[in-house]
Amino acid sequence: MHFLLFTNVNKDPDQKITGRLEKLITERGHRYTKVMEGDEAPEECMEEEFLRTLDFVIVLGGDGTLLRASHAVGSSSVPMIGLNLGTTGFLTEVECSAMEDMVDRLIRGDYVVEERMQLYGRILRKDHTQDETVFSALNDVVIIREGVLRLIALKIYVNDVFFDTYEADGVILSTPTGSTGYNLSAGGPIVSPKTRLLVLTPISPHSLSKKSVIFSAEDRIRVVLEEKRKTQINEAIVSFDGYKNYEISVGDEVEVSASPVHLNLIRFDERSFYDVISKKLGQL
Secondary structure (H helix, E strand, O other): OEEEEEEEOOOOOOOHHHHHHHHHHHHOOOEEEEEEEOOOOOOOOOOHHHHOOOOEEEEEEOHHHHHHHHHHHOOOOOOEEEEEOOOOOOOOOEEHHHHHHHHHHHHHOOOEEEEEOOEEEEEEOOOOOOOOEEEEEOOEEEEEEOOOOOOEEEEEEEOOEEEEEEEEOEEEEEOOHHHHOHHHHOOOOOOOOOOOEEEEEEEOOOOOOOOOEEEEOOOOEEEEEEOOOOOOOOEEEEEEOOOEEEEEEOOOEEEEEEOOOOEEEEEOOOOOHHHHHHHHHHHO
16 A cells, blocks of 8 residues: 655654654555645645555644645545644544554555535636636635725625625635634634535624525635725735635636535544534634
8 A cells, every 4th residue: 555644844843753654654564655744735736647556645734734735635536634733633533642543444444435525716817817717625715805904895696696795804615624714713604524515704794794604515606806995905815725825806706616526534433523523612
């Protein structure tokens, strides 16, 4: 078997934990490839030819590291598991004390694979002076104001039908997996990761009536940055999974829908999602 070890160098600076994992894999007659990453998302996906040689991806870090690893493997179906070197760890499955058991269970196939929905998005420029920007996200797509103390106006269309206009600091378009991230901090609902849907949550809306809205995974959401006042600069930033950021101006559009590609996340125990949430949120 071929393992990819995706390690956050800031979480394991002396590589002691990674070294222990390397030894466990080689002692059992298997091989590994090691990638050391910091806190930045990889610029490009790994080569498809290399990804086809992999049996597993083991991510050593926190939830942020697992998000970066998901971008690194792109549309590959190779299953992934997280070894938690972080704090809360909604996505990372295994603690360091269970590392040896994790390796043995992976080798003998004693696990289940959970499919996690991802988002597909495009940035469409009003003046068509730039190439169309295409992106994916496991957690969320965030459209937020650039600058301080100025609301932006975002016109929302669902399947090309006008839905609403949000005057706010921005909006979050979240997957079920991402519902426990920025969406939760902004007052959005917690959603079971086994569902397929999109959550739209406004960030500090200038209206008491603007709440989160849940859309079907078959819906296509289009967000248009509107001009709010002619006397102010109307610009915003689009961020996917909190890493790559793109500036947009009035008239630019961000289109988001469910991706046809899902992430395969390895689970060992049929734990109740709600039990995990209860315990994790109790640590915050």
